[in-house]
Amino acid sequence: MSLAVDAPSVHAPPMDRRVQARRLTVALSLLLAVTSVFSLAWGASGTSLWAAMADLAAGRELSRLDRIVLFDIRLPRLCLGILVGASLAASGAVMQGLFRNPLADPGLIGVSAGAGLAAITAIVLGAMLPPAIRELTGNYLVPISAFFGGWGSTLVLYRVATRHGQTSVATMLLAGIALGALAGALSGILVYMADDSQLRDLTFWGMGSLAGATWAKVMAATPIILAALAVTPFLARGLNGLALGEAAAGHIGISVQLIKNTSILAVAAATGAAVAVSGGIGFIGIVVPHLLRLATGPDHHSLLPNAALLGATLLLAADMIARVIIAPAELPIGIVTAVLGAPVFLWILLKRRGALGL
């Protein structure tokens, strides 16, 4: 027995994980930069980034097709991929910290259910809206509805779970399940009303895609997602403290309610915007934080920025696979992230269950 007690822990890290985490941040930044370049260079068409850069350097005009492929297709798609990947992964990490549960994801605060229901409503009933509104929203009725739907359902959950200025995360979790069931039922009614082609649209929306990337979407999502990501560094100490439990977090000087409010609002904004512009993309929010906790530990000071970087990188990589594997057609990206993410997740569970604290 004394041997077991004295033996060094199997998981003992050899050095201060803060140093490792800082190195990882640098490495992930480089990796994201490289992936971004590849994402610009790689696509179904013959447009070559290198040839285009050579042309630009030599002062030659780009062909119309090259200009469209690079600046109207690949570049907005790259921006959207980075924004969506970063917000999904960072939101996942924040949710897991807030709920003290390694399996938490933004779905728990109702964002996904609300956004999904609103998107389905817009797809099925959008045509019934007065022409003035349809004129105003143009092609963006579905993303706009999804954003406000996600935001709205989070506010409802928050109101239900907050009493006397105290938000109970347990109540929020249970109310989230109820709200999810309700949204599922309402979606079911809409699915019943949908015609054949609307059904197809619903299916594709649920699988997520960056194929519809436009500068308008990038412009709309950028301020929301960047603002939410900019808040996350201020959550790090609070989320670390919450790992001790709410009471203990309060005793080390953390305003627990402020951390909860900020986390929920930031995640609702970031996830709402991400889901609105890309549909349902799974597994990034769960797998990325877990991988990083395995590598450099659960300290949110490094976990949150690294999750954003790795999430963006992985989503770009998944998107590259999605768009070239069956070119000229393309796979919904949600399929790629699930097909790659699920086995990785299972592998983590098999190999490192202890290290994850499960």
Next chain:
Amino acid sequence: MSPFSRLYITLSLLLVTMMAGHMVMAQTASRIVTVGGSVTEIVYALDQQDRLIARDTTSSYPDQVTELPDIGYARALSPEGVLSVAPDLIIAIEGAGPPETIDVLKAAQVGYVSVPEIYSADGIVTKIRIVGAALDQGQAAEALAQQVTDDLSAAQAAAVKAAGGHPKKVLFILSTQGGRIMAGGRNSAADGIIRMAGGINAITAFDGYKPMTDEAVTIAAPDVILMMDRGGDHGAATKELLMMPALVPTPAAQNGKVVRMNGLHLLGFGPRTASAITELSQALYGETH
């Protein structure tokens, strides 16, 4: 035909005429992508398949079209995927998208012609005229339209005669997933073809394809069940189908009347629809007219 669809067709034709003028002014398209099974069939019927360079997933007839690159499902097209085959004209069935992709394609100065989908003989003729105009084959299209109109009238007349004043009630079943019958109601392609083939759609309570409760199926009391042929042996499947509690009491099950036809042929509403009418009519009322 409702006044609305008449108006729609008139407007479409007006648009086609304008579009055709535009196309003539531009150079003739030689790298064409078609989206929609019936659109592709019309291109073949006009003998313009040499100008085709790619097609969507639903374009599967004639067989040689499947050798062309597939740009994906009609409503989920990827802009760079479509551009990668370097098309100068896209002829797409109504509803192809998403709109973001169509916007990018138009920005890339790829010609784009949208073909309306109406489940009637006039609808087919409209499709042929629009596709013909887009291909700069107005005369050939007119001839084909005339031919198809004649064939359709003949097939419909024969079908009405075969029905002999006693049209059969037909239930179109899209799927029986999980024991639930998904049937074709009004304003569906199935409804259109059933009526053209001298039958009556057993389902008039809803639009499009919807799952039905068992009792409603029983009350509908179809004489014939119509399904899509998914290839392979259907003997066992048919037996299982007719044992479904909702179907057992129906005349169709008692007489074992199940008709299966190729989906694109049956529901495509293209140049082959006359032959689909004839095939369905014969299946409904027998060879002897």
Next chain:
Amino acid sequence: MQAFDIEVTLGRTRVLHGVDFTAKPGQVTAIVGPNGSGKTTLLRATTGEIPFTGRVLLNGEDVARQKPWQLAAIRGVQPQSTTIAFPFTVVEIVRLGLTAGLSAANTDLPVRALEKVDLTGFENRMYQDLSGGEQQRVQLARVLTQIWQPMVDGTPRWLILDEPVASLDIGHQFTVMDLTRDFATRGGGVVAVMHDLNLTAMFADRVVLMQDGRIAAQGTPSEVLTDATLTQTYGCPIPVNTTPPVGMPFLLPQARMTREPC
């Protein structure tokens, strides 16, 4: 630290009935009593973990009016047991006690705090791989890191402990109790819920004995820990200062005469 008329109702049951109590800086105040007498509830009310009526003053200031970071600067609270949500290492847990701005500059505090609780070399071990007693000492090291100096600018700081020795071996019970004694001697205040009456008698300056949500007795250990009060409170005869029958071994922590390190 002063508490006035503390009442706590959990569900429909009133658990505390108007408790008044005072703990002075420079002293170790022990709260003792049988299971369910309200010891831990009293502690959790005074630290604001559960809703209560009444008033709690810390260094003369109403606790309810202070922000978490203001309280954290003068008060450290060690919980009875803490499960950690994620696989943190020991030093990462202890570092959570470094309050931004106050002692953050002194980054070797976590290592020194671990040394104080006899966990030198445990820095990079996984918290969840440790035994219950080791985890408890890690939590104490975290609290010590938070309020390292018992006095700052003439104001005392407070160490509030819920059964700090509950799962410790006797050697480490001494380590921890010596540490709290030392904190009080240097001017800080210590309030601890205790189960072990011997350790209480040995280390506490003042004892608060609770029974059924009320204070049954308070005073010095020799005033409170008597045959009569203990027998009445715990509901069975408890003779104080009596040796057992000859031949039965017994050991008392009080027998450790000097304060030599263990």
